[in-house]
Amino acid sequence: MRLSPRALCDAARAAWRETFPLGGRDVARWFPGHMARGLKKMQSSLKLVDCIIEVHDARIPLSGRNPLFQETLGLKPHLLVLNKMDLADLEEQQKIIRHLEGEGLKNVVFTNCVKDENVKQIIPRVTELVGSSYRYHRGENLEYCIMVIGVPNVGKSSLINSLRRQHLRKGKATRVGGEPGITRAVMSRIQVCERPLMFLLDTPGVLAPRIESVETGLKLALCGTVLDHLVGEETLADYLLYTLNRHQLFGYVQHYGLGRACDDVVSVLKHVAVKLGKTQKVKVLTGTGDVNIVQPNYAAAARDFLHTFRSGRLGPVMLDRDVLQSLPEAGAQGHHPAEMDP
Numbered sequence: 001m002r003l004s005p006r007a008l009c010d011a012a013r014a015a016w017r018e019t020f021p022l023g024g025r026d027v028a029r030w031f032p033g034h035m036a037r038g039l040k041k042m043q044s045s046l047k048l049v050d051c052i053i054e055v056h057d058a059r060i061p062l063s064g065r066n067p068l069f070q071e072t073l074g075l076k077p078h079l080l081v082l083n084k085m086d087l088a089d090l091e092e093q094q095k096i097i098r099h100l101e102g103e104g105l106k107n108v109v110f111t112n113c114v115k116d117e118n119v120k121q122i123i124p125r126v127t128e129l130v131g132s133s134y135r136y137h138r139g140e141n142l143e144y145c146i147m148v149i150g151v152p153n154v155g156k157s158s159l160i161n162s163l164r165r166q167h168l169r170k171g172k173a174t175r176v177g178g179e180p181g182i183t184r185a186v187m188s189r190i191q192v193c194e195r196p197l198m199f200l201l202d203t204p205g206v207l208a209p210r211i212e213s214v215e216t217g218l219k220l221a222l223c224g225t226v227l228d229h230l231v232g233e234e235t236l237a238d239y240l241l242y243t244l245n246r247h248q249l250f251g252y253v254q255h256y257g258l259g260r261a262c263d264d265v266v267s268v269l270k271h272v273a274v275k276l277g278k279t280q281k282v283k284v285l286t287g288t289g290d291v292n293i294v295q296p297n298y299a300a301a302a303r304d305f306l307h308t309f310r311s312g313r314l315g316p317v318m319l320d321r322d323v324l325q326s327l328p329e330a331g332a333q334g335h336h337p338a339e340m341d342p
């Protein structure tokens with residue numbers, strides 16, 4: 001039987017959690033310190049750079065960006081690419097754009113670098129930005145050099161490969177991976193366009209040394225910017241379940257044949273593990289000797305749940321919905337100075 005989302009929601013509304021327990025988690029441990037070195041190297045190459053393309057995940061357009069980018073690289077023309085738009089619920093796209101504009105981010109493009117969606121807009125936007133900026137000692141140089149930055153796993157390398165497909169009809173120049181930390185070598189210089197002659201510098205993902213809140217940390221982790229085991233796969237699966245239920249995204253019920261929505265992660269993971277045959281034999285010591293019992297493999301079930309979500313099979317999501325809801329409506333929003341503009 002196929003239940004409508006509303007029926008599922010009504011059935012379980014009483015049990016929905018209103019908040020996620022955030023206390024006692026050491027977010028600092030999730031984000032390794034070696035990232036500061038990457039940022040330092042980027043800064044030292046800045047004089048060669050005409051424009052910065054910052055790639056971020058479209059599912060968290062208003063949180064999780066590294067504030068150090070703004071502080072240390074903010075003098076250059078800047079384009080924000082919100083990638084993985086295919087995985088994001090962009091119903092409130094205009095509100096997102098307005099809010100970012102209010103923060104001084106006037107150049108924003110939403111992309112899907114796997115399917116090359118909107119990627120064609122990027123080079124004309126960059127050319128325009130560089131054309132209207134003062135290039136210091138690089139004024140005579142006809143080559144454009146663009147640095148691509150962002151937190152890990154948001155699709156920086158995928159963007160470069162997509163630009164090459166679009167403008168040079170060439171394939172992969174830089175390695176893409178499903179796990180954070182694929183781009184290790186700082187600054188590979190890759191041509192992406194002939195006219196204008198444009199090179200991009202791919203950089204390793206750099207997270208902020210201090211994440212603004214545990215919840216932001218969890219959102220970043222759901223987007224795959226940190227290795228899951230650092231947060232704990234089951235914790236992350238629980239945060240995912242909490243988010244899906246609050247957003248009334250009940251694709252998981254159908255996907256795993258659960259019958260009804262549920263807010264208890266242990267029950268959900270147990271069901272997933274049994275359905276997928278992910279069980280394990282565990283030896284239990286009893287008063288009369290050892291007994292082998294079969295237990296659900298919760299960690300494997302959590303991994304499957306996270307993987308299914310990240311592949312988009314549970315539907316598009318807006319993880320910053322809480323932030324969006326807390327913003328004033330159009331017209332009521334205050335104006336801030338254009339910090340990232342040249």
Ligand SMILES: Nc1nc2c(ncn2[C@@H]2O[C@H](COP(=O)(O)OP(=O)(O)OP(=O)(O)O)[C@@H](O)[C@H]2O)c(=O)[nH]1
Binds near residue numbers: 154182205
């Ligand atoms: N669905 C979807 N997946 C994407 C998109 N762009 C990239 N990916 C996937 O996201 C993962 C990370 O992509 P990368 O290009 O390696 O990301 P990165 O930012 O260079 O990663 P680091 O090197 O870790 O900093 C890969 O599995 C890509 O296939 C997109 O627009 N949509």
